[in-house]
Structures are given as C-alpha cells and as structure tokens.
Amino acid sequence: MQIGDERLVYHPGETGVSFEYFNLTEDPRAQKNQATTRAGKARVKDLREIFYRHLSRESGWRPQNDYWIPEAFLREEAKADLNGD
Numbered sequence: 001m002q003i004g005d006e007r008l009v010y011h012p013g014e015t016g017v018s019f020e021y022f023n024l025t026e027d028p029r030a031q032k033n034q035a036t037t038r039a040g041k042a043r044v045k046d047l048r049e050i051f052y053r054h055l056s057r058e059s060g061w062r063p064q065n066d067y068w069i070p071e072a073f074l075r076e077e078a079k080a081d082l083n084g085d
Contacts, residue, residue: 001047001051002024003047003050005023005025006021006022006043006047007020007021007022007024007030008020008021008044008047008048008051009021009022010051012067012068016066017067018035019035019044019047019048020033020035021033021034021035021040021044021047022034052068062074
C-alpha cells in the first residue's frame, strides 16, 4: 500500500505476517526498510490499521489473525474437511 511518499509492504508468511516500511522522500528507491526503527514501528502500526480497514471494505476476503484469506479458499477448505480430504 502506498499513501503519498510512504509505502507499506505486507508479507504473509508461514509463521506470521510481517511488514516493511519505506519513506520514499528519504529513500526514493525503497532500499532501506525502516520498520525496525522505533519511529518506523510506530508508523507501521498506524499504516497497518489503515491497510486492514481498506481490506475490510473489499468483498470476498475475511480476516484470520493478521492474515486476509479469500472466502472462496475458506469454503474449499471447509468442503475438504467435510469430505475427509
């Protein structure tokens, strides 16, 4: 997600979700992830809330922990469980 000169990159992974944060005014090539700095962590928290609010408006997606899962995938998974697959 990019808002103005700030970019938040969402990384869903096997063991959890992580984010990268870039301030493109200071780092136009987005090479230095600032999510590990104190100021960056605070900004990631704010932008993450905006990101999740935006996703919540999208139909067909459902939150599960910090992941956003397509509802179609969840329906298929439920069918597989019922069928013993």
